[in-house]
Amino acid sequence: MELKSSARVTLYIGLIVLAAVWLFPVLWIVISSFKTNNDLYSFPPRFIPSPITFEHFGDAFEKGNFGRYFLNSMVVTISSTILLLLINSMAGFALAKYRFKGDTILLVGFISTLMIPLEVIMIPIFKVLSFLGMFNSLWALIIPPAATPTGVFMLRQYLLTVPNELLEAARMDGASEWRIYSRIILPICKPILSVLSIFSFMWRWDDFLWPLIGISDPKLYTVQLALSNFIGEYNVDWGSLLAMSVITMIPVLVVFLIFQRQFVSGMVTSGMK
Amino acid sequence: MSTQASAVKRVKKRRPDQSMGWTPYLFVLPNLLIFSVFIVIPTIIGFVYSFHQYDGLNPMEFVGFDNYKEIFKDSEFWGALGKTARYAVIAVPSIYCVSLAVAMMLIQPLRAKGLFRSIFYWPTMISYIIVGLTWKWIFGDFGIMNYVLSLFGSEPIQFMSNPFFANLSVIIATVWSRLGFYMVIFMAGLQAIPIDYYEAARLDGASKIRVFRSITLPLLKPTTVLVVMLALIDAFKAYPLLFALTGGGPGKETTFIVQYIYETGFAKQELGMASAMSVVLFVLICLFTALQNKLSKGGED
Numbered sequence: 001m002e003l004k005s006s007a008r009v010t011l012y013i014g015l016i017v018l019a020a021v022w023l024f025p026v027l028w029i030v031i032s033s034f035k036t037n038n039d040l041y042s043f044p045p046r047f048i049p050s051p052i053t054f055e056h057f058g059d060a061f062e063k064g065n066f067g068r069y070f071l072n073s074m075v076v077t078i079s080s081t082i083l084l085l086l087i088n089s090m091a092g093f094a095l096a097k098y099r100f101k102g103d104t105i106l107l108v109g110f111i112s113t114l115m116i117p118l119e120v121i122m123i124p125i126f127k128v129l130s131f132l133g134m135f136n137s138l139w140a141l142i143i144p145p146a147a148t149p150t151g152v153f154m155l156r157q158y159l160l161t162v163p164n165e166l167l168e169a170a171r172m173d174g175a176s177e178w179r180i181y182s183r184i185i186l187p188i189c190k191p192i193l194s195v196l197s198i199f200s201f202m203w204r205w206d207d208f209l210w211p212l213i214g215i216s217d218p219k220l221y222t223v224q225l226a227l228s229n230f231i232g233e234y235n236v237d238w239g240s241l242l243a244m245s246v247i248t249m250i251p252v253l254v255v256f257l258i259f260q261r262q263f264v265s266g267m268v269t270s271g272m273k
Numbered sequence: 274m275s276t277q278a279s280a281v282k283r284v285k286k287r288r289p290d291q292s293m294g295w296t297p298y299l300f301v302l303p304n305l306l307i308f309s310v311f312i313v314i315p316t317i318i319g320f321v322y323s324f325h326q327y328d329g330l331n332p333m334e335f336v337g338f339d340n341y342k343e344i345f346k347d348s349e350f351w352g353a354l355g356k357t358a359r360y361a362v363i364a365v366p367s368i369y370c371v372s373l374a375v376a377m378m379l380i381q382p383l384r385a386k387g388l389f390r391s392i393f394y395w396p397t398m399i400s401y402i403i404v405g406l407t408w409k410w411i412f413g414d415f416g417i418m419n420y421v422l423s424l425f426g427s428e429p430i431q432f433m434s435n436p437f438f439a440n441l442s443v444i445i446a447t448v449w450s451r452l453g454f455y456m457v458i459f460m461a462g463l464q465a466i467p468i469d470y471y472e473a474a475r476l477d478g479a480s481k482i483r484v485f486r487s488i489t490l491p492l493l494k495p496t497t498v499l500v501v502m503l504a505l506i507d508a509f510k511a512y513p514l515l516f517a518l519t520g521g522g523p524g525k526e527t528t529f530i531v532q533y534i535y536e537t538g539f540a541k542q543e544l545g546m547a548s549a550m551s552v553v554l555f556v557l558i559c560l561f562t563a564l565q566n567k568l569s570k571g572g573e574d
Contacts, residue, residue, distance in 0.1 A: 008383075011378055011381060011383065012383070014378065015378055015379075015383075015389055018375065018393075019389055019392045019393070022392055022393055022395075022396065022449065022452070023392055025396075025407045025408065025411060025449065026395070026396070026399070026407065028407075028410070028411060028417060029403075029406075029407050029410060032410065040415070041415045042415075043415055043419075043420065044420045044423070045415065045416075045417050045420050086303075087303040087304050087307070088304065090300040090301070090303065090304070091300060091301045091303070091304040091305075093300055094296075094297040094298075094300035094301045095301070098296070098297035098300075100297040100298065103297070106301060106305070109308070110304065110308065113308055113312045113313075115558075115559065115562065116312055116316055116555070117506075117510050117555075117558060119510045119512065119531045119534075119551075119554070120319070120534075120551040120552075120554050120555045120558070121312070121315040121316055121319050121551065122534075122535065122538070122551075123319065123322070123534075123538040123539075123544050123547050123548055123551065124314075124315035124316070124318035124319040124322065124548065125311060125315045126539075127315075127318060127329075127544075128310060128311060128314060128315055128318070132310075143307060144307060144310075144311040146307065147303070147304045147307035147308050147311075152304060177296045177300075181300070202398055205400070206398075206399070206400030206401070206402075207400075208400065208401060208402055208513040208516075209512070209513065224400050224402045224513075227402050227403065227406065227517070228402050228513075228516060228517060231402075231405075231406060231409070231516075231517055231520075232520070238410065241406065242410065245403045245406055245407070248400070248403060249399060249403060252398045252399065252400075253395075253398075255398075256391075256395065256398050260387075260391050260394075261387070
C-alpha cells in the first residue's frame with residue numbers, strides 16, 4: 001500500500017509525538033536518579049541534572065541493602081526459569097507424543113488452571129505454603145510458579161509437528177524414553193524454549209504477588225517487594241527509590257534488547273492468531 | 274542378535290501413539306504435582322473456607338452461607354467492586370482505541386517501524402510496581418506534570434489526594450503499560466485481513482473512514498473480542514500497579530477488589546470472609562470468560 005507524502009508526514013509526526021510520550025516516563029526516572037537531592041525536589045524541575053551524581057545508587061546498595069534483594073531476585077528468576085523449561089517440556093512432550101489414559105483430561109485440566117487467577121486463591125495458597133514449610137523461603141517463589149499452563153501448551157503444540165518416525169527410529173536404536181526426551185526432544189524445542197525463557201524471566205523478575213504471599217522476612221525480599229516496601233514508607237526516599245527502579249529495569253532491558261527482534265515480530269507473525 | 278530382533282518386532286508392532294505404561298505419567302508428574310498442590314488444592318480449600326469463620330489461628334467455625342450473606346450487605350465490598358468496574362469501563366475502551374490506532378499506524382510501510390514497535394512495547398516489560406512508581410513520581414508534588422500545568426497557568430493539582438485525578442492517573446498508567454501488548458495482538462489481527470478487500474474498496478473509491486468501518490472493524494471482530502476480554506480480566510485483577518501508584522487512596526477511592534480481598538484476608542485476618550469474596554470474584558471472571566466464548570462464536574460467522 002502506498003501512502004501520499006502528506007499522509008506519510010502526518011503519520012510520522014503522529015508516531016514520533018506518541019513515541020516521545022511513551023519514552024518520556026522511563027527517561028524521566030533515569031534522569032532523575034542521577035540528580036542530587038537538591039535538584040530532585042526543585043521546582044520548576046530541572047531537566048538536565050547538574051551536577052550528575054551516583055550517590056543514590058551507592059545509597060541503594062549500602063543503606064538500602066539492594067544488592068541482597070537483587071541477588072534474591074536473580075536466584076528466584078534463574079532457578080524458576082530452568083525448572084519451568086524442564087518440567088514444562090517434559091509435560092508437553094508426554095501430552096504431544098504419547099497416548100495414555102487420561103491424557104485429554106490432563107491437557108484440559110492444565111489449561112483450565114488458567115481460569116483460576118492467583119489473585120482469587122492467594123489466601124489458601126498462603127496456608128499451603130505455611131503447611132509445607134515453604135513460607136519465608138525462596139522455594140515458595142521458585143517451585144509453584146514454574147508449572148505454567150501457557151508453557152505446557154506452547155510446547156505441546158510445537159511438538160505435535162515433530163514426526164513420530166524420528167522417535168520410532170531412536171526407539172529402534174534402543175534409546176530409552178528419557179534419552180529420547182533429553183537428546184532429541186530438548187534440542188528440537190530450542191526455539192520455543194528460548195521464547196519461553198524470555199517470558200519466564202520477565203514473569204519472575206517482575207512478579208509481585210508471589211513474593212507478597214510467600215515472603216515476609218526482609219532478608220528474602222525480591223526487588224519488587226523491596227521497592228513496594230520502600231514506597232509504603234512514611235518518608236519516601238525518592239533518590240534511592242529511583243536508583244533502585246533503574247537498576248531493576250536493567251536485566252529486563254537486556255533480555256528485551258537481545259531478543260526484541262524475534263520477540264515483537266515473532267508475536268505478530270505467529271502464535272497470537 | 275535375537276534380543277535386537279525381538280526389539281525390532283516389538284517396535285514394529287507398536288503403533289506410534291501406543292501406550293508406554295507409566296512413562297508418560299512420569300513425564301507429566303512434576304507439573305501435575307505443582308498444579309495440584311498450588312492451584313487445585315488451594316481452590317478447594319478456599320471454597321471450604323468461604324463457609325467458615327476463620328482467623329487463621331483459632332479453629333474454624335462452620336457458618337454456612339453467613340459470609341456470603343454478609344458480603345451482600347457489605348457496602349465497602351460493593352464499593353470496591355464498583356470502583357473496579359468503573360476503572361474497567363474506562364480503561365478497557367481507552368486501551369482498545371489507543372492500541373488499535375498505534376497498530377494501524379505501524380502496519381503501514383514505514384521506516385524505523387521496528388524502533389517504534391520497541392518503544393511502545395517496552396513498557397509492557399516493566400513490572401507494575403515500577404510503572405506505578407514512575408507515574409507517582411511524574412504526578413507527585415514535585416512532579417513534572419504540575420510544572421507542565423503551571424506553564425499553562427494552571428494551579429498545581431494534588432493528583433494523589435484528589436479522587437478524580439487519582440483515578441485518572443491510574444488509567445493513564447494502565448494504558449501506558451499495556452498498549453504494547455495489545456498493539457501486537459492488533460497488528461497480528463490487522464495483518465490477517467486480506468489486502469484484496471482494501472484494494473477493491475479503493476477501486477470503488479471508498480473513503481478511509483468508510484473502509485475502516487466497513488472492512489477493518491468487522492473483520493477485526495475476533496481480535497476485538499480477544500483484546501476486550503483479556504483487558505477486562507486484567508482490569509478486574511489489577512492490584513500491584515495501584516499499590517505502587519496510589520496505595521488505594523485517597524481514602525478508599527482507588528482500592529479495587531483484589532486489594533480489598535487482600536486486606537480482608539491478611540490485614541484483618543478474616544480468611545473465611547476473604548475466601549467468600551474470592552469465590553464471588555472468581556464467579557465474575559468465569560462469567561466474563563463464558564461471555565467471551567459466546568461472543569467469539571458469534572465472531573466466526
